[in-house]
Amino acid sequence: MQNRIPSVKTGGNSKRFSFYLHTLNIQTALCSDNILKFVPSTMQQCRFNFYMNKIFFILSILSTGALFSQHDLQKNLELTFATYNVSMESENYFPRGTKGNSEQVLINELESGNNAQIRNIAQIIQTVRPDVILLNEFDYIKNPELGVKAFIKNYLKVGQGGATAIDYPYYYHSTVNTGQSSPYDLNNDGKSENFGSDAWGFGMYPGQYAMMILSKYPIDVKAVRTFQHFKWKDMPGALLTKKPDGSDWYSKEVWSQFPLSSKSHWDVPVQIGNKTVHILASHPTPASFDGAEDRNGKRNHDEIRFWKDYISDNSTSYIYDDKGVKGVLPSNSQFVLLGDQNASPVEGNAISEGIKSLLAHPKINSDLIPASKGGAEHSPQNPFGINHTAFWRMRADYVLPSKLGFKVINSGVFWPAKGEPMSELVEKRESSSDHRLVWVKVILE
Template identity: 55%
Template sequence: MEIRVATFNVSMEAENYVPRGTHVSGEEMFAHLATGEHPQIGNIAEIIQRVRPDILLLNEFDYHPDAQKGIQAFVKHYLNQPQSGAEAIDYPYFYIAPVNTGVDSGHDLDGDGVASGSGGDAFGFGLYPGQYGMALLSRFPILKDDVRTFQRFLWKDMPDNLMTTVMDDQGKPWFSEQAQQVLRLSSKSHWDVPIDVGGKRVHILASHPTPPVFDGPENRNGKRNHDEIRFWVDYLSSDNKAAYIYDDKGTKGGFKGERFVILGDLNASQTEGDAFKQPIVNLLTHPEVHGSFVPRSEGGALHSPQNPLGAMHTAAWRMRPDYVLPSQHGWKIKEGGVFWPTQSDTLYRLIKDRNASSDHRLVWLDLAMAE
């Protein structure tokens, strides 16, 4: 059996749908989802219809507890409708869950002297709860009763974490003792979502670590990105290394399964960008991860003609932050790519600039299930 698995940072968050500097309530995107008429969302849907993944993670898709206003509206009003000649596509199964963005921590986390409750003082940066959320779409049944989420896992509970090394310019801890007791590791969430694919369980390991920028010399975001990626390295490792991990239901330990696919915008590259390189290197070279296959595109290569790594890029800002990483066992990689049409391609209109769709590209792999 062969399936196509993909990840796509769609930039479907409220700030993307109002003029720059305008106050956002968090409802702006959902209003557009109800109409089925927004051209940028239509382009995002068309990209998905063109690539036609069977399982798809959406990063930066605002979370709404009422799925009918959020992910189901996107499926019904956009994906189920042909976009500019592309064939409609349906996803009868989805998974959403709360994220840490915009959730008040009760502490001053950004160091401005005020515990404002949102933005840099939220558990994950966000102007309202649910901003930059995640959603998983599937053409196969999602085993929701067996999902593990790690939204509330505390950063302090990761052994040898880098939170304790975040210092101000006086050499004092950036985060107060009280803040260190409640600060969560995940800037959004980490999910382990099992899916029934032809009678076999496939675990989708989804996340969206914080960008390792937008901070200062203390590098609090860079160090958090380091540990958010390291979480998956530990989760897939031996029982002893993963013993510290607990999920939101209190179940302890690491990965318990066979086949998996790691999906998401990890905001890190082993060769470029500001992130610590070791965690993503450790993930790509993990004995349980097939990290040697790199999806490529001609469009990415032409976007950065002087950069030999351009074909690997998955974002317009010239880096590879987005990953589809299958397990070493249980799969054979058949093909893969990055949806990045060249300027001579009629589909270039879908990615020509930031307002056409997203500043990220959809990344996909075709995987054949092996015994």
């Protein structure tokens, strides 16, 4: 009787499998009844050897087949990357300007598990179910048990509004510049208040408007690069802010210490099988809340420009990280740039060249622009409304995968139109956030 062996994609191992198959066929022939009837004394040993070889052969197929199946699966793996400004900073839960606000307010809301606004945010995440997501404006809470883990445990791992619970075993969070006091009068109003507009990044307390990354895949924490303390002055051609009389807005002393990033810039490597995907995360300052000098607009532009320079091939780059290591992203890297950039190429008061040049970068796939029915409905007279990502009518939030290593298959903005399922989650500012979750689905190549 002929042994039927299931076909297996063996790639470079075909010779080894041919040898196994040839050996098994020989053993089968030697142990056939036609041979054994003439040499019955060898029957027991022969059959033992035959079955051992067969077991070894099958195990080899299973193990190698599993490896190849995993490889084939990884090559066609669908992944969803998302960014979401959740507006989960403490002032969101009290009237703005309330004294004494700090991250403790958010700690209390996370512990309760009952905040309606946060539950709606969790339901939105559970509905879209991204594999990796950046959350902007989630206050920095040093103890993860009180912060990120409490959010996962008490909200994401609890089904909300009929959605299925979701877990993120891996996360990354770190310090930011918002609310970090400076000893200077940075807004030149004649007062040095240490916080607010006189902090290195606007904030009423350290860690306000921070950010975090949640991932279903392992994060290589030791390889993370942060650029929180990169000095603005060290960017060649930085946009300098001037007073009406032409003098420098910032003194030499201030300029020598001023960080470029209003929060931080992160390069966070995520391991997906044998691939490394770099998550480039940031949240540039809004290009507003200033004056004719446009100091925030210029900072916004240069914060966005930082990423354009970081993904460009330049061995003599000016960029250094918080450990003092110089250099840009290796040229053959797969990456996804995430975040609320507070800039649009066609609307708003940002210096549009910053975001335009990033979207036009030859390494970035920006062809498929996320859209929603809700955005179009919210601004029916605006041709760009379909691509808006914020309640205040602008495309501000971006998910930008590299052309290398990804095939983009779909994208969207979670913004249901009125009357559609879950439209109540975005009905008003207080329902969830003033921003919308933006996602892009890709195939890992």
